[in-house]
Amino acid sequence: MINKIKLENLTYCYKDKKAVDNISLSLHSGKFLTILGPSGCGKTTVLKLIGGYLFPTKGSIYIDDTDITSTGPCFRKIGMVFQNYALFPHLSARKNIAFPLEIRKLTKNECEKKVNAISELIGLTQKEIERKPSELSGGQQQRVALARALIFEPHLLLLDEPLANLDKTLRTNLRKEIRRLQKEINITTIMVTHDHEEALSSSDLIGVMDQGKLLEVNDPKIIYDKPNSVFVANFLGETNIIQADFFNISKNGMVHIRPENIKIGDQANECNWKKKGIITGITFMGADFLIDLKTNEDVHFKILTRNPPSFPIGSTTTMGIDIESVWLIPNNLEDI
Amino acid sequence: MNKIIIPYIFIIPALSLITLTIITPLFLMIRVSLLKPPEGTGFYIPDTFSLHNYQSVFDTYGVSILIDTTFFALEVSLFSILFGFGFAILMQELSNFLRIICFICLLLPKFISPLIVFFGLQRLLGNYGIINESLITTHLINEPLDLIRNHFSALIGEIYLTIPFVTLFLFSQLNSINKETYNAAKGLGANNYQVFRKITLPMCYPGIIIIWQLSIAWNLGSFLGPLFLGNPSNTTISCEIYHQAFEIGNWPLASTWGVLMTATIMMFLWLPKLPISFMFKDDSK
Numbered sequence: 001m002i003n004k005i006k007l008e009n010l011t012y013c014y015k016d017k018k019a020v021d022n023i024s025l026s027l028h029s030g031k032f033l034t035i036l037g038p039s040g041c042g043k044t045t046v047l048k049l050i051g052g053y054l055f056p057t058k059g060s061i062y063i064d065d066t067d068i069t070s071t072g073p074c075f076r077k078i079g080m081v082f083q084n085y086a087l088f089p090h091l092s093a094r095k096n097i098a099f100p101l102e103i104r105k106l107t108k109n110e111c112e113k114k115v116n117a118i119s120e121l122i123g124l125t126q127k128e129i130e131r132k133p134s135e136l137s138g139g140q141q142q143r144v145a146l147a148r149a150l151i152f153e154p155h156l157l158l159l160d161e162p163l164a165n166l167d168k169t170l171r172t173n174l175r176k177e178i179r180r181l182q183k184e185i186n187i188t189t190i191m192v193t194h195d196h197e198e199a200l201s202s203s204d205l206i207g208v209m210d211q212g213k214l215l216e217v218n219d220p221k222i223i224y225d226k227p228n229s230v231f232v233a234n235f236l237g238e239t240n241i242i243q244a245d246f247f248n249i250s251k252n253g254m255v256h257i258r259p260e261n262i263k264i265g266d267q268a269n270e271c272n273w274k275k276k277g278i279i280t281g282i283t284f285m286g287a288d289f290l291i292d293l294k295t296n297e298d299v300h301f302k303i304l305t306r307n308p309p310s311f312p313i314g315s316t317t318t319m320g321i322d323i324e325s326v327w328l329i330p331n332n333l334e335d336i
Numbered sequence: 337m338n339k340i341i342i343p344y345i346f347i348i349p350a351l352s353l354i355t356l357t358i359i360t361p362l363f364l365m366i367r368v369s370l371l372k373p374p375e376g377t378g379f380y381i382p383d384t385f386s387l388h389n390y391q392s393v394f395d396t397y398g399v400s401i402l403i404d405t406t407f408f409a410l411e412v413s414l415f416s417i418l419f420g421f422g423f424a425i426l427m428q429e430l431s432n433f434l435r436i437i438c439f440i441c442l443l444l445p446k447f448i449s450p451l452i453v454f455f456g457l458q459r460l461l462g463n464y465g466i467i468n469e470s471l472i473t474t475h476l477i478n479e480p481l482d483l484i485r486n487h488f489s490a491l492i493g494e495i496y497l498t499i500p501f502v503t504l505f506l507f508s509q510l511n512s513i514n515k516e517t518y519n520a521a522k523g524l525g526a527n528n529y530q531v532f533r534k535i536t537l538p539m540c541y542p543g544i545i546i547i548w549q550l551s552i553a554w555n556l557g558s559f560l561g562p563l564f565l566g567n568p569s570n571t572t573i574s575c576e577i578y579h580q581a582f583e584i585g586n587w588p589l590a591s592t593w594g595v596l597m598t599a600t601i602m603m604f605l606w607l608p609k610l611p612i613s614f615m616f617k618d619d620s621k
Contacts, residue, residue: 048519051519051523052522052523053519053522053523072522073519073522073523074522074523074524074525074526074527076523077525078523079523079524080519080520080523082516082519082520084514084516086514086516086517086519086520087517087520088517088520088521088534088535088539089517089539090538090539090541099521099524099526099534100524100525103524103525103526103530103534104525148520148524149524152524152525
């Protein structure tokens, strides 16, 4: 098992554009890192650079201090699950899973034992693994791709938006399954996604990327509550980005407050910072209500509340914030 | 009721066309092949019935023509698929600009008459052709090489005609394979040869089978290559049909050859997998 994977000043240029711009990070054994970012930000390119499917223009990749930057993908021992699974359509699921073992010339018996063991671990039945990929559902194909990537005991597992093609219920279930497996096998994993919920619920660490740059890598709770830039704050879910002088916290800069940290109506009385405002909109979100409120200073707030609001649109009410939950964003000026 | 009848109505024009242009001439050809050959004037003796033509084909040099033609078609198909597949793989790796140039090189000979192409090949391979002249000028040889009027030159000519179709067909087959599949195989530990052997080749298998069938069907009817570039003693069925029908005027024997050629083509369409299926055994399950 490896101790560490390290990326050092990793840069990849596609024509004149920097798809990956000077990324450095270090990930310890058994950790689950999710790289989060909008489409086209370069997150899949990072994964392909680590997997060896692309070679960096500049920078290095180390596994346990061994430089693998120019090593081909077949020698890296890194398992990858592709967004479209990239299963071999002419082979049965069993043959797909056994492919890395056959390449390594394991005996038929050994292959059979390992395939059966991993299929059981992943939750594939004997009947399912005899089918061709086209005869399997999206979820089953995803499991086959995962089993195939894990069966040869790779140093590292790369997941390229593995849940993107699945419906919400299946996505939630498989997200939990992937996390369970990752912990059970204790494999270092890097996943790429644009879904912040997926990142927050599965990871030990989250890295947020934009325009080829890795803006921040941190613990999910810290990155959610105390992001270091406006972009990161916005990308991890609904938030309020307000001028810091509105709260008399600082003369310059911006603060961020998550909508669920703002109280409204009677509940606002418990808070140590209060303000009156007019309700400009109420959106039913399923479990919660998202309320838009405008203060007398024409500052707009989004507020998330579990209880159905008792006040109509246009009415005046009080909102309250515990001033400790307001976070002054360190890098906000350059991001605005 | 309408739902059952309507599809049949739609296929009537296609069926009529096939009946008119293929099935009817085929039956006429079979009938003529069963007529007695001409004695003196005319092309056949009408209102007769005889198996003499079939007997004469199998009693004389006919069997060797049949075998030669079949082997010739197999050779042309095999080399066309080998070179065409290699060329298609190469084209896939090239930049867009170079790929367009390759397409032009492949298709340009198809825009001009095959006769002009064969005259060009004669000029290239002949005793006083470009190749021999260059070799003599550079003193690599003293006497011109026998590059024309033999099996080799006939093969070159027919491969030259077949290869564009094979390459384009296999190129489209290769293009239909998801590129991530190759990456996945490499990431799982496969080297380039293993990717080709275990992924590319089996995934192109249906396409190779189809082009193998078509190529054999085309080349069982090889005419221009053997006629312009081949040795007159190594004739093919098509050359023999031409000889019997237009030089000797024996239509029943020419028709007999036509029936035999059609039967051989049908046999190869019916047994498509036999010659190359051993390459793919055990990979599907």
